[in-house]
Every structure is written in structure tokens, then in C-alpha cells.
Amino acid sequence: MKSDGNGGRSNGDRTPCRTCPLSATPGLLTPDETQRAWIEAFKTGETSFVRGEQILRQGARATRLYTVLSGVMMRFRLLEDGRRQIINFMFPGDLIGLQSAFDAEISHSVEALTDARVCVFPRDRFFDLAMSHPRLSYDITWLAAREEAALEEHIVALGQRNARERVAWLAVFLVQRAMDTGVAAADGVLRMTITQGQVADMLGLSLVHTNRSMQALRRAGLVDWTIHAIAVPDMAAARDFAQMEAEAPPPRPFI
């Protein structure tokens, strides 16, 4: 094991794409044999991160693209005065650092929220890949469009919902996403360590007010969110409270 420039430990075990763990994920569309071969050729290795480690650092020059193999990550932006805004989350199958394929400097950091493992691709071969394998390029565009839709949701949440609605919205979003990607069982409980300070930074609320909002939702029986786990006993009720529309996301491709 050796440490690479970006932190995290790359390790010799390189899962062949044929036995990619993501193939077992119900919400993901497994690529066909041909695509798999292309992906395998593009891939340079794998890296593991422990909870709290950073995959990308704001302001750095990006040299890689990643796909999440296991674990959950968050993407955030730091302001000069130290304030932090969490932009969104990455679950297995999500692509990390697509913007960095185009920009010299990255505008955000990415940190592991749980222990995580990622698949590594070289940034400088991305253009060639896109030219020679249009099908993969198409799937990447698909992923980018979907990511955009998620950010759209986040904007609506921040712009139109009050504190308790935001907390409920985020809980439902995370638990749903986790169930879709196999990170959580289908029982509405996501076991993951998130501090209230992090929740506050996702939702644009103060820590104290976040705490009180979480308590209110717990008393109401809608969301029981502790540092260890998020539990949403009745997804429909919580969704309703947060004014979310039920959506069945179509299966997504992955790289």
C-alpha cells in the first residue's frame, strides 16, 4: 500500500470490472460486455479512503476522475470566512470530478462520509475516451444531467422550505438514495455517522436551529436522526410533510 498525492491509499487489489460490485446494485444498469472492456482499459486503479479523508481539495488542479464503488461522500464549498456549504452527496455509481475534466481548478472539495472505495480514471485521457467510445460519453452526459436534477432539488429545498421541512427533505433524500444504491436496507434506516454540524451546513441553517428542528421531527415521529443513523419510519408521511413529489428514478448507467 502506498499513499498517492491526493490522500487515500491505493491498494494492489484491483477488482476486474467483470466482477464489479456495482453490478449487484438494483438501481444501476450494468454495462454490456463491450462497454465493460472499454471501462476496464480506461481505469487506472482503485483507492480507499477512511471517513473524514478528502478525495478532492478545493483550488487544487484535478488529474483524475472517480467512480464511487462503496461508501458515501459529500461535495462542499468553503468560503473565505470559513463558512461551508455542502453541495450534495455521492453514492455508489456516482461520478466524482466531472467538472474537473474541463476546468483547471476545482471549485469544491470532496470528503468521505463513511469509509469508502473509489475507482480511478485519468483525467487526461477523458477526451480520447469520449472520442473513441461515444456510448460511454453518452452515459456520462446522462449522469451529468441527473446530477443537475439533484442540484435543482437542493435549490428548491433551500429557497422554498423552512427548517423542519428541509431536515425532513434531506432525511428522505438520503435514505431513499441509500436504499436505491444498496447502502441501506429497504427498511427506511440508514446507518451512517453524520454530525448535526454537517447537517446544518447542508441545509444553510445554524447548528442550534438544526438541533431544535431535528428534535421537533423526532417528537412528531417523522424522522429520527441521531449521529449514528437516519430513520424514516413512514417515507410517504415524511415526503408529504416536506412537500416532495414521489419519484421513481429510472435505473442509471455507471462507469
Add this chain to the structure above:
Amino acid sequence: MKSDGNGGRSNGDRTPCRTCPLSATPGLLTPDETQRAWIEAFKTGETSFVRGEQILRQGARATRLYTVLSGVMMRFRLLEDGRRQIINFMFPGDLIGLQSAFDAEISHSVEALTDARVCVFPRDRFFDLAMSHPRLSYDITWLAAREEAALEEHIVALGQRNARERVAWLAVFLVQRAMDTGVAAADGVLRMTITQGQVADMLGLSLVHTNRSMQALRRAGLVDWTIHAIAVPDMAAARDFAQMEAEAPPPRPFI
């Protein structure tokens, strides 16, 4: 002239891509001769919209993709109770409806903020285009990634800034964007009709508070925003007030 299903008037004048008005825009990378031919083959026509008309309607099934040729548009989302959140803006060269290339139902509406003209592409040929012309597909991914970065900014603004900072942020964003795309001269003044109600819906603020914030910025000499025009006399000062980082966007490709 005849009206098509989505509103707007398509008209017989079809600008050949060779003389595309976007070529004159400083912030846009004109495609080369080969690409231009592909684009021209993909294009089905042009449509004009007057201020207030809708290009896409939330919940409808999408059949087309558009590129803005002239004018400014906004993309927004309606909640069940009538609240509205404006997601972002489209300036010349921006692609409209990329998500609709993948999703059956669109999650937002798009409306013309000024009289506008768009270039129309058929959605059902998008996949074929991506397969046969990887270079165009790559550029579209580029655009999607850039759009994502803009939404990221919006999230930071809503999550971390107070009312006056948000108004200043939006003013700078719009004026800068307008100057980059040739919609406004390089004098920091964007002549465009935007009501305070619209501004409120972009920023997640009440109309009354939006009004008071705008007045405060006017008194401070930072932003003079009337229904007819946005004036930012000193971009650097306004940017500083809104805690924005100065950025020189690289030229963007367009379709």
C-alpha cells in the same frame, strides 16, 4: 408563420449555421467547419418567443432540445401550493432541456424573460447524434458540467448569504453573464425587465424583503436595480460585498 405545440412561433427564416449570430459572441467558441455541418443536419428549425411565453412546461413530455440564439430565459419549478423557485437563467449559447433528453417528464418550466429566439433540435435523434458525432457529445457534456457549476453557486448563495448579499450576488451574476454573451455592453448595465417578484422567487425571499434589500443596495451605491435595468457601477466592489470570487470563465463551446 405557424404556431407549434409548445407555443412560440416558428418562422420560415432559418439562419444557416454558417452565419450563426452566436459566432460573433466573444465568450463562445465557434465550432469548426465539420462540426457546423453536423449541427446543421441535426437542427430542425428556429422558433421565436415573446417575453412571458413558455418554452417548456413542467410535467409535459419533452420532444425537443433548444439552444438560445438571442434573448434571456429562466428555468423554474412550481410547487403544489403555488410557490415558485427559479433555478437559473439561460443566455445565448445555452442548451435548454438536456434533462429532457433522458427523462420522460420534465421537472421544470422554461419561460422567456425577454423576446427570444431559439434553435430547435429533435430529442429522438439525440442518441444517434451522440453515437455518430462524439465531438458534439463531448461539448454537450462540457455544457452540462458548466451548468452544474452554476447551480452549485446558486446553492451556496441560498445557503450561506443573507438577503442583501443574495441580491448583490444575483445582480453581479446576471450582469456578468450578459456581458460575456453580448446581451449587455461592457458597462455594467443590463437592460432587461425583471419584476421584484421574480427576483424574490430566484432568491427564496419574500417580495417585501427583496424590495427593502434592493433599496439598501441602491442607497449604498452598490447595485441599482430597477424593473428596466440592472446597473452595477463597480463590479469589484459588488463582488466583494457578496463574497464572490472573481472568475474568468473559459470560452464555452455551443451547439
Add this chain to the structure above:
DNA sequence: CGTGTTGTTGAGTTCCTTCAAATCTTGTGG
């Protein structure tokens, strides 16, 4: 068994919203 991190609670203040009404603009028809 300390020490640092995270969560909880109380009190006071600020920011933002809501409601309501008045003024100003703009467009339209007579």
C-alpha cells in the same frame, strides 16, 4: 479517567415574513 467533540437547553436579538394599505407605472379603451 481526563480531554475534546458533539449534542442540548435557555435567553435575547436580528432578520425576514406577513398583512395591509398607499403610491406609482403602464397599458388600454373611449
Add this chain to the structure above:
DNA sequence: CCACAAGATTTGAAGGAACTCAACAACACG
């Protein structure tokens, strides 16, 4: 060209949502 209606902006006042400051309790880790 004026009168009028509809839409947009402005102002005041009061209430509520969210923030800050500050202290303490619970927990996790070496």
C-alpha cells in the same frame, strides 16, 4: 389625450422564524 384598471413598487407595523451567545450534559477515545 384623459380616465381607468391592472400590475408593480413602496411603506408601516407586528409577529415569527432563525441566529448568536453562553453554558452545561453526554459521549467517545486514547
